[in-house]
Amino acid sequence: MKKYFYAIVLFFCSAVFAQTAGNYESSASAKDTDNMQAANVGTVQKLTAGEVTAARNALNASIAMSSSDYLVTAGDIYTLAFAVNGNVVSYAIPVDASYRIRVANITTINVAGNTFLRLKQRVEELVTQNYPLSGVQFVLTSPAAFKVVIDGEVKETAIKQAWALSRLSDVIAGTLTDYASVRNIVVTSEDGKKNTYDIFKASRFGDLSQNPYVRPGDRITVGRMTRKVTIRGAVERPGTYELLEGENLKRLVDYYGGGLTERADTNRMELSRTSERSNPAGEILYLDGTAIASDYTLVCWDTLNIPTYAELKPVMFIEGALSSATGTSLDASARLPVVFETGENYGTLVRRNKERFSPTADIKNAYILRKGNPIPIDVNKMLYDASYYAEEIVYPYDTLVIPFKQYFVSVAGAVARPGRYPYIPDRTWEYYIGLAGGFINEKNSGEAVTIRDINGKKMRKTDPVTPETTITASANSFTYYFGLYAPVITTVLSAVSTTVTILIATRNMR
Incomplete structure (x- = not known):
């Protein structure tokens, strides 16, 4: 019996290799098996369409044989193998539309409605009855x-x-x-x-x-479909659902939406209706909790939004050097609304929103603007001093102002592009004039400039430029002023000359 068993095992190993190569003959030759083994150990090549199909069939066959509910289907091909007198015999058994198959030379059976496992049991029992101890095997080779x-x-x-x-x-x-x-x-x-x-x-x-x-x-x-509606907001399963006849708002919320969440505010529900014939442009209906209890009637394409009480939380603002401001201009500012809990202090709020602060934020000089009054606040300590406790409470409509840490130098006067430019240490006044496009030669003569520090004190050209310095290029060119005032002077002189001439002529006439 061991001889028969080993022979059957060897046969099925060959069949697997032949199946992968696309060979669905009733038996696999030794040459085919050798070729497949050589392909497995050789270099990987691009699969042909036939090989892809064969691989897909092999995978489907594996899935089918592992599924207890796979039904025998017209087009299936099965392989039956067993040993007779020391020789392995095998049969390819196709299933046609009649669902009658021949089991070797034993009998013909009807397999309609059988699962693979049931068919396997029937076939193996038949073979065993006729060929005891034959090591019968029955597998699905190619699913239909x-x-x-x-x-x-x-x-x-x-x-x-x-x-x-x-x-x-x-x-x-x-x-x-x-x-x-x-x-x-x-x-x-x-x-x-x-x-x-x-x-x-x-x-x-x-x-x-x-x-x-x-x-x-x-x-x-x-x-x-007859009706599709959408539910959003404070339900466990928001989405678009198809309602059956007789199903309305209560069914939508409880059954399809999975019920309300804990903080659902059913007194401020909004129903957007776009398919009402009386108002083709659509309308918004405001519903309260009684609409759910009374199973408010819904029409196709209605959209229901159920808000939460969290939307009623108070709001304050953070303004200034925030992350959204970076990437535009260096002196740009952003203003963001922030929802907070009643009684929350600034320490908690600042730590919760620390990712919003720009790298250019001057957090040491931040302040709260409340009803027009500034209140200094040390954001730096709130973020980095673990022992610091912030007692300042957040109030609705407060504005936390975060100044910019970036300093600037202002360039004005007779330059091509007056404006504010980022301060860079150890740069001279000429550098900032260059950033502003240089002098306008028609207006400026001799590179004349006036330099004043942040306090308005006049500085020399040789003094180091400090943050918030203002550099003014003088408009001192003679030709510029001559061209500016010459027409006026000429006009005045002409008027005086004409007046004098008239006066002299009048005197001579007397």
């Missing part, structure tokens, strides 16, 4: 592939390929229109029997009876 038709509320009628473990949801994926129903899908089997399925129940509750395996000859007809 078949076509199903999909019509109804789909983008276009389609014929899709499936196999015996394809579920209804798999084959209709990507075919539905926006108006398709997943609650009313009719499957007409090859014998004309019709069953209606609800994919929502399968996906939501795991009821696989509503998402069956498709079978050869099935025709899938997708119905048209």
Whole structure:
């Protein structure tokens, strides 16, 4: 018996290699097995279409044999092998539409409605009865592939390929229109029997009876939905749902939405309605908690928003050198609203929002602006001093102002681009004049400048430039002023000359 057993094991090893190579003959030759083994140890090459198909069939066969509910399907190919008088015999057993198969030279059986495991049991029992101790083996070599038709509320009628473990949801994926129903899908089997399925129940509750395996000859007809509504906000399962007849607001909230969350504010619900014939442009309806209790009637494309009490929290503002301001101009500022808890102090608020502060923020000189009055606050200690306790309470509409740490030098006067430029230590006044585009030669003569520090004190050109210095290029060019005032002087002189001439002429006439 050991000899028979080893012979059968050797045969099935050869069959596996032959299957991977795309050989579905009833027995695998030693040459084919050797070639496959050589391919496995050799360099990896790009698979051909046939090899890809063979690999897919092998994978599907493995999945099918490990599934207790795989039904024998027309188009399946099975392999039966056993030992007779010391010789291994094997048979390829195809299944056709009659579902009658011949088991070796023993008998013919009807396998319609059998699972693979049931068929395997029947076949192995038959062989064992006729050939005791023959080491019988029965495997699925190539699972069947078949076509199903999909019509109804789909983008276009389609014929899709499936196999015996394809579920209804798999084959209709990507075919539905926006108006398709997943609650009313009719499957007409090859014998004309019709069953209606609800994919929502399968996906939501795991009821696989509503998402069956498709079978050869099935025709899938997708119905048209009657109402789809959307629920957002304070429910456990926000989303868009298809309602059945008689289902309205209460069912939407409790069943589809999974119920309200703990902080749901049902007194400020908003219902956006776009399909009301009396108002084609749409409208917003405001509902309270009684609307749920009374099961308010919904129409197609309604959108319900249920806010939370968290939206009623007080608001303050953080303004100045915030992260959103960086990347624009260096003196840009941002203003962000921040929701806080009543009674929260500034230490907690600052630490909670520390990621908002820009690297250029001057947190040491921050202050609170409350009703127009500035209140100094040391943000630096709040962030980096563990022993510091902030007693200042946050009030609604406070503004926490975070100044910029970046310093600037102002350049004005007779330059091409007057403005404020970032301060860089150890740079001379000429550097900042260059940033401003240089002198306007028509206005400035001799590079004349006036330099004043942050306190307004006049500085020399040789003095180091300090932060917030103002450099003014003088408009001292004679030609500039001459060109500016010459027309005026000429006009005045002409008027004086004319007046004098008239006076002299008048005197001579006397």
